[in-house]
Amino acid sequence: xxxxxxxxxxxxxxxxxxxSMNCTSSSIFNTWLWYKQEPGEGPVLLIAxxxxxxxxxxxxxxxxxxxxxxxxxxxxxxxxxxxxGIYFCAGRYFYGGGSxxxxxxxxxxxLTVNP
Amino acid sequence: DAGVxxxxxxxxxxxxxxxxxxxxxxxxxxxxxxxxxxxxxGLELLIYFNNNVPIDDSGMPEDRFSAxxxxxxxxxxxxxxxxxxxxxxxxxxxxxxxxxxDTQYFGPGTRLTVL
Numbered sequence: 550x551x552x553x554x555x556x557x558x559x560x561x562x563x564x565x566x567x568x569s570m571n572c573t574s575s576s577i578f579n580t581w582l583w584y585k586q587e588p589g590e591g592p593v594l595l596i597a598x599x600x601x602x603x604x605x606x607x608x609x610x611x612x613x614x615x616x617x618x619x620x621x622x623x624x625x626x627x628x629x630x631x632x633x634g635i636y637f638c639a640g641r642y643f644y645g646g647g648s649x650x651x652x653x654x655x656x657x658x659x660l661t662v663n664p
Numbered sequence: 665d666a667g668v669x670x671x672x673x674x675x676x677x678x679x680x681x682x683x684x685x686x687x688x689x690x691x692x693x694x695x696x697x698x699x700x701x702x703x704x705x706g707l708e709l710l711i712y713f714n715n716n717v718p719i720d721d722s723g724m725p726e727d728r729f730s731a732x733x734x735x736x737x738x739x740x741x742x743x744x745x746x747x748x749x750x751x752x753x754x755x756x757x758x759x760x761x762x763x764x765x766d767t768q769y770f771g772p773g774t775r776l777t778v779l
Contacts, residue, residue, distance in 0.1 A: 582767065591668070591755050591770030592707075637707065649719055652697075652768065654707040 552576075555638050555655030562628055563663050570636060570658040571622040578640030581614050581621035582652070586635045595636075596623070628662050635659050666690075668771035670756050676777045682744040685774045687756030688737055695759035697768060698731055698741050702752045713739065746778045 555572045562568060572581070580599055584592035596607050598614035598621060605612055611624045621638055638655040669688040677683055689696045697712040711721040716733045724731070728747070733739040743750055753775050757768040 584770075589772070591757070591773050593770070594767050597767055645719075649714065651709060651712075651720070653709075656706045 553638055553640055553653055553655040555658060557658055558656070559659040559661070561661045561663065564628060564630060566628050568625040568628055568632075568660060569622060570638075571620065572638035572640070572655045573620040574640055574653075575619065576640070576642070577618040578642050578653075579618075579650075580641040581612070582639040582641065583610075583612050583621070583623045584637045584639060584654075586637065586657070587633075592637055625660075628660075630662050630664050633660060633662050668756055668758050668769055670754075670771040670774050672774060673772065674775045674777075676779065677746055678779050679747055680745045681778075682742065683746045683750075683776060683778075685741040685754050685756075685776070687739045687741070687771060689739070689756070689758030690760075690769055691737070693758035693760050693769075694736075695761070695768075696733060696739050697757040697759070698739070699755040699757065699770075700752045701755060701773070707755070710741070743776075746776075748778045751776055751778050 553572050553574050582597050583595045585595050586592045596605050596612040601614055601618045602616050603614040609626045613622055635657040637657045639652045641650050641652050643650045671686045695714050698710040699707050701707045710723045711731045713733045729743055731741045753773045755770050755773045757770045759768045760766050
């Protein structure tokens with residue numbers, strides 16, 4: 550099956566610092582997604598990327614869909630305490646003529662921000 | 665919109681007991697997904713439905729697990745009999761359609777503990 554390698558596994562940073570995390574795969578995906586999960590909650594979508602090479606921003610977050618379609622990164626600039634959580638990448642691929650799809654998730658990056 | 669609703673939020677049961685987890689997807693969403701999250705394995709897709717029909721159940725661990733979607737607004741995931749290794753957080757997610765830009769919305773999850 551398809552697997553995603555997400556790194557780093559965890560990060561401990563000071564407020565105001567920039568953060569970078571990435572995902573790589575041996576498989577090609579049609580879409581890359583980045584989610585954030587806070588304690589006791591389900592993952593919440595942050596950014597969706599649909600085309601190879603696409604660079605998309607959402608406030609202080611920036612993500613890119615790798616040219617090879619096998620990787621993606623997420624950057625967070627000027628981190629704040631509420632950025633704390635687990636960040637997941639997910640790759641989506643379509644099958645069955647395009648009407649069906651699956652998401653494969655990375656293992657997550659635990660981000661801790663020290664005020 | 666109320667978002668994806670799951671119940672119960674927490675379930676503690678003894679080995680051998682039957683467990684039923686419930687999900688109400690976002691109104692109008694055609695796809696419904698069941699995931700399991702553990703520290704060791706991360707987020708894993710168990711099964712998903714399109715228009716109430718199970719499309720892919722290849723992620724269901726074994727025959728002890730079953731899922732149904734009797735109508736567009738309700739789905740259940742049942743474990744019978746439950747085992748300690750089933751302890752995990754189970755998420756339900758829904759999606760409006762199979763279009764390229766559609767994305768999943770997750771519920772808050774059910775934390776299952778099997779003693």
